[in-house]
Amino acid sequence: xxxxxxxxxxxxxASEQHWQQKWEQGEVFKTRTDPGKPxxxxxxxxxxxxxxxxxxxxxxxxxxxxxxRYKRAKGFNVLHPMGWDAFGLPAENAxxxxxxxxxxxxxENIAAMxxxxxxxxxxxxxxxxxxxxxxxxxxxxxxxxxxxxxxxLAYRKSSKVNWDPVDQTVLANEQVIDGKGWxxxxxxxxxxxxxxxxxxxxxxxxxxxxxxxxxxxxxKVRVMQENWIGRSEGLMIRWKLDATTAPAGHTExxxxxxxxxxxxxxxxxxxxxxxxxxxxAAEKNPExxxxxxxxxxxxxxxADVETAEKKGFDTGIKALHPLDxxxxxxxxxxxxxxxEYGTGAIFGCPSGDQRDIxxxxxxxxxxxxxxxxKDEPARSQALSKIHEGLAYTDDGVMINSRELDGxxxxxxxxxxxxxxxxxxxxxxxxxxRKVNFKLxxxxxxxxxxxxxxxxxxxxxxxxxxxxxxxxxxxxxxxDATFDMPGNPLDRHPTWKHVTCPKCAxxxxxxxxxxxxxxxxxxxxxxxxxxxxxxxxxxxxANYWLPVDQYIGGIEHAILHLLYSRFFARAMxxxxxxxxxxxxxxxxxxxxxxxxxxxxxxxxxxPPQWLLPTDVRFEGEGDARIATEAATGKPVIIGSIEKMSKxxxxxxxxxxxxxxxxxxxxxxxxxxxxxxxxxxxxxEDGVKGANRFIQRVWRIVDDVADRNTDGGEIPGIYSPEALxxxxxxxxxxxxxxxxxxxxxxxxxxxxxxxxxxxLSAALQKPDPALRVAVREATEILVQLLAPMMPHLxxxxxxxxxxxxxxxxxxxPLAEAALLIDDTVTIAVQVNGKRRDELTVSRDLSQDDxxxxxxxxxxxxxxIDGKTVKKIIVVPQRIVNVVA
RNA sequence: GCGGACGUGGUGGAACCGGUAGACACACAGGACUUAAAAUCCUGAGGCCGCAAGGCCGUGCGGGUUCGACUCCCGCCGUCCGCACCA
Numbered sequence: 016x017x018x019x020x021x022x023x024x025x026x027x028x029a030s031e032q033h034w035q036q037k038w039e040q041g042e043v044f045k046t047r048t049d050p051g052k053p054x055x056x057x058x059x060x061x062x063x064x065x066x067x068x069x070x071x072x073x074x075x076x077x078x079x080x081x082x083x084r085y086k087r088a089k090g091f092n093v094l095h096p097m098g099w100d101a102f103g104l105p106a107e108n109a110x111x112x113x114x115x116x117x118x119x120x121x122x123e124n125i126a127a128m129x130x131x132x133x134x135x136x137x138x139x140x141x142x143x144x145x146x147x148x149x150x151x152x153x154x155x156x157x158x159x160x161x162x163x164x165x166x167x168l169a170y171r172k173s174s175k176v177n178w179d180p181v182d183q184t185v186l187a188n189e190q191v192i193d194g195k196g197w198x199x200x201x202x203x204x205x206x207x208x209x210x211x212x213x214x215x216x217x218x219x220x221x222x223x224x225x226x227x228x229x230x231x232x233x234x235k236v237r238v239m240q241e242n243w244i245g246r247s248e249g250l251m252i253r254w255k256l257d258a259t260t261a262p263a264g265h266t267e268x269x270x271x272x273x274x275x276x277x278x279x280x281x282x283x284x285x286x287x288x289x290x291x292x293x294x295x296a297a298e299k300n301p302e303x304x305x306x307x308x309x310x311x312x313x314x315x316x317x318a319d320v321e322t323a324e325k326k327g328f329d330t331g332i333k334a335l336h337p338l339d340x341x342x343x344x345x346x347x348x349x350x351x352x353x354x355e356y357g358t359g360a361i362f363g364c365p366s367g368d369q370r371d372i373x374x375x376x377x378x379x380x381x382x383x384x385x386x387x388x389k390d391e392p393a394r395s396q397a398l399s400k401i402h403e404g405l406a407y408t409d410d411g412v413m414i415n416s417r418e419l420d421g422x423x424x425x426x427x428x429x430x431x432x433x434x435x436x437x438x439x440x441x442x443x444x445x446x447x448r449k450v451n452f453k454l455x456x457x458x459x460x461x462x463x464x465x466x467x468x469x470x471x472x473x474x475x476x477x478x479x480x481x482x483x484x485x486x487x488x489x490x491x492x493x494d495a496t497f498d499m500p501g502n503p504l505d506r507h508p509t510w511k512h513v514t515c516p517k518c519a520x521x522x523x524x525x526x527x528x529x530x531x532x533x534x535x536x537x538x539x540x541x542x543x544x545x546x547x548x549x550x551x552x553x554x555x556a557n558y559w560l561p562v563d564q565y566i567g568g569i570e571h572a573i574l575h576l577l578y579s580r581f582f583a584r585a586m587x588x589x590x591x592x593x594x595x596x597x598x599x600x601x602x603x604x605x606x607x608x609x610x611x612x613x614x615x616x617x618x619x620x621p622p623q624w625l626l627p628t629d630v631r632f633e634g635e636g637d638a639r640i641a642t643e644a645a646t647g648k649p650v651i652i653g654s655i656e657k658m659s660k661x662x663x664x665x666x667x668x669x670x671x672x673x674x675x676x677x678x679x680x681x682x683x684x685x686x687x688x689x690x691x692x693x694x695x696x697x698e699d700g701v702k703g704a705n706r707f708i709q710r711v712w713r714i715v716d717d718v719a720d721r722n723t724d725g726g727e728i729p730g731i732y733s734p735e736a737l738x739x740x741x742x743x744x745x746x747x748x749x750x751x752x753x754x755x756x757x758x759x760x761x762x763x764x765x766x767x768x769x770x771x772x773l774s775a776a777l778q779k780p781d782p783a784l785r786v787a788v789r790e791a792t793e794i795l796v797q798l799l800a801p802m803m804p805h806l807x808x809x810x811x812x813x814x815x816x817x818x819x820x821x822x823x824x825x826p827l828a829e830a831a832l833l834i835d836d837t838v839t840i841a842v843q844v845n846g847k848r849r850d851e852l853t854v855s856r857d858l859s860q861d862d863x864x865x866x867x868x869x870x871x872x873x874x875x876x877i878d879g880k881t882v883k884k885i886i887v888v889p890q891r892i893v894n895v896v897a
Numbered sequence: 898g899c900g901g902a903c904g905u906g907g908u909g910g911a912a913c914c915g916g917u918a919g920a921c922a923c924a925c926a927g928g929a930c931u932u933a934a935a936a937u938c939c940u941g942a943g944g945c946c947g948c949a950a951g952g953c954c955g956u957g958c959g960g961g962u963u964c965g966a967c968u969c970c971c972g973c974c975g976u977c978c979g980c981a982c983c984a
Contacts, residue, residue, distance in 0.1 A: 024936095235901055235979080242900070242980060249984080272984060285984090325982080351982045361984045369898075370982055453983055572979080687909045687922060695909070699923060706936095707922090713937090761911070764921035771921090778938090841917035846965040848917055886964050892916045896964045 025712035027676025031805040035136055043821050044138045046094050048543075048555050055091040056559050057083040058539055060567030060575075061098045064124040064146075065105065068131045070609035070658055070696060071568070073668050074684040077802075078606060078759065079566050080137045081685065084801035085754045087138065088825035094559050095138055096542040098145035099125050102531045104182065106465045110497035117465040117497075121148055131669060135677045136804050138821070143545045147534035152541065153467040154488035155550035156533065161470060161481045162589035168214045169459075171479065176458060178206040183500040184462045185210065211469060211527065213457040215581045219244055220450070221597075222580055231602035233691075236572045243573050245453025249273035250432055251358070252446040254284065257333040257343060262295035267440065268334055268346065271357030271451055275435070276427035279416040280364035280385035282375055284334050285327060285349035287359040293348045296330040303328050303348065310350045325374040326350045337435055337445050338417075349374065357451055369406045376404055386411045386424050457578065459530040462502040464495050466528030474515035474522040483516050489524070502526055535575055536582040539565075539599060540592065551591045560592070565600040572605065604757055607693040609684065611664040613653035614641060624663035625650060627698075628670075655695055666696055678803035679704045685759040685802055707767070708806055711799065714773055715810040718792045721785070728786055735779070736787035742772045743791035744832035750798045751825065763802070769795050797826050842867045843894040844876035852893070860887045867893045 038044060059079040062072055083095035099121075106117035113120075125146060132139070145152055163169035176185040181199035185208065196203055215222075223244045226237045252275065254268045268284060286293050288307040297304040306328040327347040336342035344362070351370055352361055365375035365382040375382050384401050388394045388411045397407045413419040419427040435446035460469070468489040470482040482489055492510045495503035504510060504526040515522035537550075543559040544552030579599050587594040614625040631644045641650040658665050671680045683704040688694035732740060746769040753762035773791050776784055793814060800807035800820045811820040835856060840863070842850045850872040854863065864885045867873055873895060880897040887893050 233902095238901060239979060245983065247983075270984080274984080349982095351984095353983065356983045363984085368984070370984080451983080569978085689910075692903095692909095697909095697923080700909085703923060709936090760909090761921085764911070767921050774938095839917080843917085843965070846916095846963090851917065884964070886916095888916055888965095892965085894916080894964055 025709055025806065025809065027678060027708065027805070028673060030809045031134070031136060031672075031676055031678070034805045034808040035133065037808070037819065038136075038138075038821060041819065043819060044095065044140050045142055046092065046096075046140045048558050049092050050558055052092040053090070054094065054559055055083075055086040055564075056094045056539075056543075056562045057086065057564050058094075058096070058542070058562045058566070060565070060571060061100050061145075061535070061538060062128065063100045063103060063105070064121055064128055066124040066127060068128055068668055070666055070668060070684070072132075073135065073680055074609055074690075074694065075566060075568070075606055076132065076135060076137055077681045077684050078604070078690055078757065079564075080135075080139075080681075080804075081754060081759060081801040082564055082566075082757070084138050084804060084821070085751070085825070087821075088797075088801070088823065089751075090824065093138075094143075094542065095140060096143040096145075096545075097132065097137070097139045097141065098143075098538055098542065099128075099147065100531065100535050100538075101125065101146040101148035102466045102528075102534055104463065104465070107463060107497060107503075110465075114497075116493070118148065118491075118493075121146075121465075134672050135668075135681070138804070143542055145538055145541055145545055147467075147531075147538060148465070150488045150490050152538075153534070155541065156467050156529070156537070157470040157482075157487050157489060158484065158550050159537065159586065159589065159591065160529070160533075161484070162591070163213065163585055164471075164481060166585075166589055168217070168585050168588065169211060170214065171209055171211055172456075173207060173209050174212075174458070175205045176208045176210055177203045178208075179203055183502070185458065185460060208460075210458045210460045211529075213459060213581065213585070215457045215578075216452060216454055218581055218584050219246065219452045219454050221584065222454075222577065225580075225598060229598060229600075229603070232600075233603065233605055236569070236576065236603060236605065239572045240577055243454065243577065247273050247451050249449060249451060250275040250428075250435070250446050251449045252278075252337055252362075252435060253440050253443070254334040254337060254344075254362070255340075255440060256346075257335060260332045262292070262299070262332075265292055265295055265332075268292060268360055269358045270360045270362050271449060272362060274364065274367060274424070274428075275431040275446070276413065276416075276419065276424040277364040277367045277385045278336070278338055278362070278431055279419065280366050280383045281336060281344055281362045282365055282380040282382065283327075283363040283371075283378075284344055284346040285352050285361050285363055285374070286346065287352040287354035288348055288350065289354040290348070290352075290359045292332070292346070292360070293330070296332060296348070300330070303330060307348060310348075325370060325377060327374060327378060329378070337438075338431070345380075347374075347378070355455070356453065365406065366401050367406055367408060369408070372401070372404055372406045383415050385413060385416050387414055388412075457530075457532075457581070459533055460527040461530055462505070462526075463528050464491065464497070464503040466531060467534060468504075469525045469527050469529060471525045472513055472515060472522045473525065474518060474520060476520055477515055477517045477522075480515055480517050480522070486516070504528070532574060532578050536578040537586065539579070540583075540586065549591075551586070553593065556596075557593055560596055561599050561601045564602045564604065566604045566606060568608075569605040576600070576603070604690070606690050607688065608657045609696050610655050610693045611658050611666060611696045612655050613662045613664045614650050615653055616643065617649040617651050624661070626663045627666060657693075658696070671701065675701060675705045676708070676805070678806045679708055682707065682763070682803055686763045687760055689760055690757055707770070708803065710774070711770060711795070711806065711810065714770065714777065715792060715796065715813055717777060718788060719813045719815065721788075729783070732787060733781065733783040735776070735781060736784050739772060739776050739784065739787045739791050740829075741832050741835065742769055743787075743794045744828045747794050747798060747826060748828040748833055751828075754801065759802070762798075766795070766798055766802075769798070794826055796820065797823060838890045840890065841892045842870060842873060843892060844873055845896060846894060847876070849873055849876045856890060860889075863887055863893055867895060 057079050059075050083093050087093045101121050106121050109115060109120045110117045160169055178185060179196035179199055179201055181201040182196060195201060223241055223246050226241055229237060249272050251269055251271055256265060256267055288310040293307055297307055327349040330346050330348060332346040333343040334346055336344055352359065363371040363374060365372040366384040367386055372382060382401065384398055386407060387397050401407055410424060413422045413427050432446065432448055436444050438445040468491060470487060470489045472480045472482060474480050492507055495507055497503055511524040511526050513522055513524050539562055540551055540556055544555035583592060583597055583599040586592040587596060614630045615622040625643060629644050630641050630650050633640045641652050642648060643650050656662055656664060668680060679701060683701050684694060746765045749765050750762045773795060776788050796807050796810045807820045837853055838856045839851050839853045841848050842852055850870050852866055877897045883896045885895050
């Protein structure tokens with residue numbers, strides 16, 4: 016037996032390199048489509064090739080890898096691919112700043128990050144690697160695009176677009192945050208432009224309804240998507256305008272409402288400043304025109320909206336109430352009415368809407384309560400609140416509403432809908448039921464170089480002509496310039512000048528490229544057949560899809576996931592995927608961030624942040640004192656925040672892997688914190704993980720030294736051996752369950768327990784334990800394998816195995832060992848724990864009751880009172896009620 | 898404002914379907930080994946009272962249901978996140 020001083024420490028960096036080579040040489044993780052085997056598609060959101068991986072990547076890919084390796088061991092044919100979301104602005108910014116071509120920059124970054132990912136020992140099938148910037152990928156995207164054009168799912172529309180004056184590009188609504196560009200932070204302007212868009216609104220209903228079926232998605236994400244799509248049922252109502260007051264040509268005003276039941280509470284109409292009626296009225300009214308301009312200038316940021324007053328301008332126009340033509344309602348232009356939603360016009364019922372009541376109070380408009388609680392005193396309270404300016408928006412009964420009085424709002428809604436639906440205004444009905452969505456079509460045109468070219472040609476004679484399939488891909492020109500703002504493709508001297516594919520006349524190429532969200536909306540499909548000549552290989556797609564477990568950050572909860580869901584449907588409609596697939600991701604998991612303390616120089620404003628590696632610490636716990644390593648000057652230990660370049664609270668995965676090894680980093684990010692929550696990166700935690708690795712190695716080395724595998728399996732195990740076997744098999748069972756449920760932190764805790772039990776057993780010289788120790792050690796190593804694959808391989812070899820643990824099947828737990836012969840049962844008196852009993856598990860309830868009642872502690876607690884009843888929960892508890 | 902999640906020791910957290918709260922880890926304290934340190938091993942620890950045995954309290958707060966509540970229900974308080982004038 017090697018004594019402790021002789022025993023070599025586990026050399027992680029050397030071992031890890033060795034085993035990574037073995038895996039690569041054996042093509043261990045190469046996946047083939049095999050309909051004979053059950054499949055499991057594990058996918059982590061692919062990275063943007065920024066240049067270096069960060070701890071967030073380490074956490075994300077480790078989680079996926081644990082699941083992938085586990086499923087492999089369980090006998091699944093696992094697809095676990097990796098690629099690069101490689102188009103996007105940073106490459107162009109780098110080109111402008113450093114005079115390096117975006118392609119060169121991107122591919123160099125990919126090479127660097129690929130090396131880093133490989134050093135993590137992930138069980139990836141690198142033969143399926145995809146880079147979305149590669150023509151071999153985007154050629155298929157161009158095919159998909161043209162097929163979507165022919166199905167009407169991609170179309171051009173003139174629309175107001177969000178123009179980012181700094182990035183010189185159009186932004187999707189989703190990329191505008193509080194009125195500012197999501198990348199540049201510049202205030203976004205509105206411009207009219209012809210844009211390519213995807214008809215995601217065609218699927219609005221399906222996208223919202225299908226959310227119900229996604230029961231393995233976080234509730235939070237489903238709710239976010241539901242809110243984003245924003246379905247509401249209501250009524251379109253056309254109001255006749257009083258001809259003596261309305262501008263010429265305007266005879267009616269159509270509004271959308273979800274509350275037609277409150278029509279008798281109407282006290283005003285309001286239109287958006289950009290509404291045609293507002294514009295027409297403004298033509299003859301300079302004051303109104305000025306008001307509309309002022310509204311347009313008003314910020315739309317959250318802060319602006321919150322503080323902004325409800326402002327309006329009475330146009331003098333009157334609308335005729337649809338339920339009473341003698342009732343004239345004034346039409347205002349109001350700053351809180353949005354042109355983009357509904358018809359850009361509303362009717363205001365102040366008593367039932369908080370915005371309306373504010374508006375009405377400001378302009379002295381009538382406030383008529385129409386819905387109030389059915390019974391007192393709630394009704395009086397609601398009425399007085401309305402009087403104070405608080406709208407009543409809950410359910411109740413109709414009042415002040417003539418024929419609707421006494422009805423519920425729901426019934427009133429239906430009555431109004433059918434009444435007005437049956438009446439005519441001109442050729443059409445006065446009102447019609449309508450479902451409205453907040454979701455807009457997805458505008459994909461970007462005035463950028465580093466994106467997928469939109470494969471169409473503009474011909475003066477033929478209009479928009481698709482590039483013929485044989486001419487695809489339309490590739491990006493290499494010799495673009497990046498030294499000025501604007502679109503490099505548009506100012507390229509020759510690229511856009513082509514002949515029309517239809518009439519051969521000189522024509523112009525489309526110079527817009529696609530939003531990079533398009534690239535990531537179908538990459539998971541391409542992974543199933545990355546070399547197919549067509550965008551998809553149906554057989555492969557049918558076998559592999561949907562993705563069984565998708566793992567990524569919550570920041571993609573809305574856009575990426577919604578777009579991917581749309582693409583699955585659009586690809587079904589264009590024949591690239593089976594139609595009934597629809598949902599691309601069966602289960603979704605959103606992992607938490609990696610966070611770290613922040614450090615800054617003391618007494619300096621604005622803050623000067625320091626890297627953790629530049630700070631020295633003295634003392635422990637709360638008494639820690641930090642100084643700057645280089646100068647010895649005091650450093651303030653700040654709050655724990657998401658690792659970011661700006662706060663410099665970064666830990667470089669490369670440093671950790673070089674020093675402690677990938678397994679250590681992997682183990683750390685899996686430990687302690689539940690995977691959906693943030694994990695705090697600490698040096699102590701990493702050291703703890705490293706201690707555990709060394710401890711496992713010592714145990715395995717020790718067990719191997721003792722050569723215990725020669726032992727005969729005894730007919731009867733000693734009680735101690737049986738205990739160890741029980742712990743091993745119970746842990747085996749629990750770790751499997753916990754990995755499947757992605758409760759990695761709980762799995763880790765179980766592995767610590769098994770390790771503790773094993774070290775305790777090793778301290779005992781009992782030879783009867785040898786076989787059980789050997790068995791428990793092998794189980795431990797196999798359970799560690801998905802999480803710390805290199806260490807596990809090393810231990811496996813040390814235990815004399817000549818195969819890779821990566822190829823070893825997951826061990827089977829012996830069912831008999833999962834059940835204890837004896838159980839410890841808590842004994843309560845009146846629900847308070849007083850004692851415990853260790854008894855045979857099949858002891859009868861009556862015997863158990865008798866035993867419990869004999870306990871001194873129980874007798875004392877009963878204190879002579881009559882025992883009323885005794886509750887026995889088998890194998891858990893006895894509760895004496897006295 | 899609307900929607901969602903969460904609240905457990907010094908810290909991260911565990912606790913199956915309502916059944917012994919605090920597993921496991923970090924930090925801490927004490928001890929062993931060592932000339933010393935590191936490494937390793939052992940022990941202790943929710944709070945209060947007590948030498949101890951033991952007792953009382955205890956999962957944000959207040960109620961309720963139950964033989965029994967971290968878990969279920971009602972009402973508060975607090976933290977975090979998402980959306981935001983969506984008619």
